Amino acid sequence: MPRRKPxxxxxxxxxxxxxxxxxxxxxxxxxxxxxxxxxMREQSGSRSLTGHGxxxxxxxxxxxxxxxxxxxxxxxxxxxxxxxxxxxxxxxGAQVAExxxxxAGPGQAPGRLPRIAPGPA
Amino acid sequence: MPRRKPxxxxxxxxxxxxxxxxxxxxxxxxxxxxxxxxxMREQSGSRSLTGHGxxxxxxxxxxxxxxxxxxxxxxxxxxxxxxxxxxxxxxxGAQVAExxxxxAGPGQAPGRLPRIAPGPA
DNA sequence: TGCTAATAGGAAGATATCTTCCTATAGTTT
DNA sequence: AAACTATAGGAAGATATCTTCCTATTAGCA
Numbered sequence: 001m002p003r004r005k006p007x008x009x010x011x012x013x014x015x016x017x018x019x020x021x022x023x024x025x026x027x028x029x030x031x032x033x034x035x036x037x038x039x040m041r042e043q044s045g046s047r048s049l050t051g052h053g054x055x056x057x058x059x060x061x062x063x064x065x066x067x068x069x070x071x072x073x074x075x076x077x078x079x080x081x082x083x084x085x086x087x088x089x090x091x092x093g094a095q096v097a098e099x100x101x102x103x104a105g106p107g108q109a110p111g112r113l114p115r116i117a118p119g120p121a
Numbered sequence: 122m123p124r125r126k127p128x129x130x131x132x133x134x135x136x137x138x139x140x141x142x143x144x145x146x147x148x149x150x151x152x153x154x155x156x157x158x159x160x161m162r163e164q165s166g167s168r169s170l171t172g173h174g175x176x177x178x179x180x181x182x183x184x185x186x187x188x189x190x191x192x193x194x195x196x197x198x199x200x201x202x203x204x205x206x207x208x209x210x211x212x213x214g215a216q217v218a219e220x221x222x223x224x225a226g227p228g229q230a231p232g233r234l235p236r237i238a239p240g241p242a
Numbered sequence: 243t244g245c246t247a248a249t250a251g252g253a254a255g256a257t258a259t260c261t262t263c264c265t266a267t268a269g270t271t272t
Numbered sequence: 273a274a275a276c277t278a279t280a281g282g283a284a285g286a287t288a289t290c291t292t293c294c295t296a297t298t299a300g301c302a
Binding site: 122123124125131133170171172174175178179182200201202203 | 276277278279280281282283284285287288289290291
């Protein structure tokens, strides 16, 4: 896909924003890539996001767009596992996320979900 | 091997201390597990330390013994890769390392190197 | 309408550390 | 000398993030 029309979101990006919104509703502002991947894998029966590369790229894009912010999690508080990069919706991000959710509607007619769809195989 | 006689070092541990001493001689005090594993793999033709689990366990032991200290590397200075745990010889560690090196001698007759030896296959 | 070029998706793997589980080994004890 | 058992070694994989490379798709232009 060529130069994207500004303001346009891809399905995967919408999905991420929606998940971020859910996280926020449940009282937590921050989420991290790996956890998001797990949630998406479980909930939507999505494939494994292919080594997660796709997801991290999408997260970077959303950050570029100003819809998410990221930071490393509180440093040496975490022993025994790689540190996570924590993402949070920005004000703009929350707005866009809600718009996208409204646009999708209750019955949700996803606009051509990418591989993150229930797809066969 | 049962309860080890205090003061005794296993071949792998000696190898680590020796590597630490070399690192120190080359002007760097700190080293990290993964780098050490690479060096050992290249230099001694050792096998890959089996997922590195063995090496990390040995490093923990040496730290327990007071021969090494460890700390997480300077936090968010490092982007784009997992942070490393940096190890350094303690005074005691350096002493023991030198003793071990002297004991091994120039021709070095390693006292039964474990799997970290040139071994077949 | 058909092409082209830019971009998103997917595969693969590098970078690091640590855990769990099983097996081999060798000090100790009998 | 034999048996017991604690411990080291090795396999496997979980946890996280990010990069590179290739392919599929599609928006925008001619």
